[in-house]
Amino acid sequence: MARSDDVVLFDLDGVLVDSRGPITSCINQALAAHGLPERDPAELYQYIGPPLLSAFAELVGAPVDSPLVVRCAASYRERYAEASLTETAVTPGIVDTLAALDGAGRRLGVATSKPRPFAEPLLEVLGMRRYFAAVAGPELDATGEDKTTTVANALRALGATGGAMVGDRSFDMVAARAHGLRAIGVAWGIGSRAELLAAGADRIVATPAELPAAVS
Numbered sequence: 649m650a651r652s653d654d655v656v657l658f659d660l661d662g663v664l665v666d667s668r669g670p671i672t673s674c675i676n677q678a679l680a681a682h683g684l685p686e687r688d689p690a691e692l693y694q695y696i697g698p699p700l701l702s703a704f705a706e707l708v709g710a711p712v713d714s715p716l717v718v719r720c721a722a723s724y725r726e727r728y729a730e731a732s733l734t735e736t737a738v739t740p741g742i743v744d745t746l747a748a749l750d751g752a753g754r755r756l757g758v759a760t761s762k763p764r765p766f767a768e769p770l771l772e773v774l775g776m777r778r779y780f781a782a783v784a785g786p787e788l789d790a791t792g793e794d795k796t797t798t799v800a801n802a803l804r805a806l807g808a809t810g811g812a813m814v815g816d817r818s819f820d821m822v823a824a825r826a827h828g829l830r831a832i833g834v835a836w837g838i839g840s841r842a843e844l845l846a847a848g849a850d851r852i853v854a855t856p857a858e859l860p861a862a863v864s
Contacts, residue, residue, distance in 0.1 A: 657803075659759065661696050662839070663816050684708060697820075759795070782805035796827070799813060
């Protein structure tokens with residue numbers, strides 16, 4: 649196993665990128681496609697981070713494995729596969745931070761609830777894939793893989809047993825603590841400071857420039 653303190657895992661949506669626009673628009677298009685009312689985009693921000701099937705289950709009030717939830721998720725993914733590549737914005741300053749961490753010898757990985765077949769192309773298009781030794785995320789046919797499992801997969805791919813996890817939601821902090829990682833919350837994502845602290849964040853940073861010191 650690698651030294652436990654050299655690995656830094658990053659959540660994708662809300663940390664490396666601002667994907668609120670394409671995600672909320674694709675959720676609403678999926679709801680409309682199945683005769684369901686669209687929601688105000690701000691109301692949908694809370695669903696950025698959790699597994700997609702869980703989000704739709706809550707939105708439509710049906711079990712996660714129900715036909716309606718599965719159909720909504722399929723409609724979402726069909727649209728998002730294209731929209732994510734053209735409508736997602738890189739978090740200002742995050743690329744410089746990745747370069748600094750990489751230059752300092754830290755091994756970087758991504759642990760995201762976004763399906764890996766979407767995450768990999770997005771990171772490539774945005775010029776960030778080269779910084780990451782591993783990208784972990786559920787496969788398209790995975791049903792409700794939680795963040796703790798995704799983080800375990802990322803650590804396994806890196807051959808590591810510890811390090812730090814950088815995220816913007818409670819799920820990221822819970823997963824970090826489950827694996828003994830330093831839990832670093834970011835203030836520019838979806839989750840509030842209260843959410844991050846309640847979930848066990850060791851520290852919350854206001855800008856990407858603060859991350860190298862925070863994960864040390």
